[in-house]
Amino acid sequence: MSVLSARNGYRLWAPTYAAETVVTALEERTVEAFAIPVTGKRLLDAACGTGRRLRGALAGLAIGIDLTPEMLPKVQTDQLYAASDVRALPFRSAEFDVVWCRLALGHVPELAAPYTELARVCRPCGHVIVTDFHPEAARAGHRRSFRDESGAVHEIEHYVHTLDGHVRAADAACLTALEHDDRVIGPSVRDFYVRADRVSAYDEQIGLPLVLGIVFSRRQ
Numbered sequence: 001m002s003v004l005s006a007r008n009g010y011r012l013w014a015p016t017y018a019a020e021t022v023v024t025a026l027e028e029r030t031v032e033a034f035a036i037p038v039t040g041k042r043l044l045d046a047a048c049g050t051g052r053r054l055r056g057a058l059a060g061l062a063i064g065i066d067l068t069p070e071m072l073p074k075v076q077t078d079q080l081y082a083a084s085d086v087r088a089l090p091f092r093s094a095e096f097d098v099v100w101c102r103l104a105l106g107h108v109p110e111l112a113a114p115y116t117e118l119a120r121v122c123r124p125c126g127h128v129i130v131t132d133f134h135p136e137a138a139r140a141g142h143r144r145s146f147r148d149e150s151g152a153v154h155e156i157e158h159y160v161h162t163l164d165g166h167v168r169a170a171d172a173a174c175l176t177a178l179e180h181d182d183r184v185i186g187p188s189v190r191d192f193y194v195r196a197d198r199v200s201a202y203d204e205q206i207g208l209p210l211v212l213g214i215v216f217s218r219r220q
Helices: 006-016 022-034 112-121 135-139 163-172 187-195 199-205
Strands: 002-004 042-046 061-066 080-083 096-102 122-133 145-147 153-156 175-184 209-218
Touching: 002 006, 006 145, 006 153, 022 096, 022 122, 022 175, 022 187, 022 209, 042 112, 096 112, 112 122, 112 163, 112 175, 122 135, 122 163, 122 175, 135 209, 163 175, 163 209, 187 199
Parallel strands: 002 153, 042 061, 042 096, 061 080, 096 122
Antiparallel strands: 122 209, 145 153, 175 209
């Protein structure tokens, strides 16, 4: 199995990325559990992928950026999109009420630069929500992999960041951790395994944390 950079990996994954996976389903439940309102707010989705999370968010202003242009929506929508790196966001300071960075920081070797940028563009007392591939899943042998249009399986480079590592980098950027969530494999995602004829894998993995989520507040 080849190991690709995030840029090249998501370029190949883009045509089939819309299909939900166990990881994305659990990640969505993680963010929902934090219950940080976005209705009427200025919302940034940093590393937005295809923008599916922004659609229906009911934000007053919804902007998505992604490192991989091929991932961004190709049709006109009510949201705004641009190609950009989470480590160098093209926005003024304190521009957004809520900032999402979801399932992206595991592709970055060091956390200081992205957290500095996520905090910079968030207004004081606003919220930053980060999700990541759980370090326990990585230790159990799970990889950030996908199947491209031809059926070939690829792995995307991934760096393991612990909860403490996230919190330290965020704290240095003036973000205070409010809550974290360890989202585990369980009945809510069993159907994914059934459809893939991998129920035995589900039985082995049930209870394994797959997604780590953290919500932060931007200090004054």
